[in-house]
Amino acid sequence: MALRVAATAVMAARAAPRGMMRLFSTTSPNSFMPPPIAAMGNGEGTPGREQAPPSTNLFVSGLNKRTPSEKLREAFSQFGQVVDARVVTDRVTGYSKGFGFVRYASIEEAEKGRVGMDGKFLDGWVIFAEYARPRPERPPPQNMTNSNGYNSYARE
Template identity: 40%
Template sequence: MSKNLYVGNLAWSSTEQEVRNAFEAFGEVTSVKLIEDRETGRPRGFGFVEMSNDSEAQEAINALNGQDLGGRNIKVNEAKPRTERPRW
């Protein structure tokens, strides 16, 4: 069962490859997606990492949460399911 992780407080200069490299130290990474602003295309400072193994994902959370990546202390935790938000 794969686990989806939220990664926040990323430096805008962070790349998907940098994030992948950090998480691959703890196990197999199946995908990395950094979120960009729809209008400007600029990074929004957060993203998601999917790992194939729950225990490896938990190890990555424990090791990387609060650690420096690209000059910023990143936040790492289990991603919560997306809820539908009303469009105004």
């Protein structure tokens, strides 16, 4: 009986290519090791992404698609006076894009709200709160003319 088991193991080893054995082996010294968390970022917020400077405006991501602005305001108001809370929606469909903004009256309240709600559940989803980055400056629109010299939107 032991001879039969040994013979079956030898035949299986010969049948499987070396690459397959290496692929399914869990004892390999070259096993995958994830990088340490500290190497991925600064240890706070999204890994590998630098933090925005403190402000009264918070960016909230990971929202449930059915979370309304009123629910967002209600959840964050326990940490201070919320001036404005809005869930960003698609212009065409009107559905939530899964993120929003909350503006507090002071930076201290915004910090309490960020710490208090980051990584918490809202409507069954884990949300993430961080300071909102300022909107980048956009260059003024150029004259929209086509190759014929006419304005693309209306003839002059």
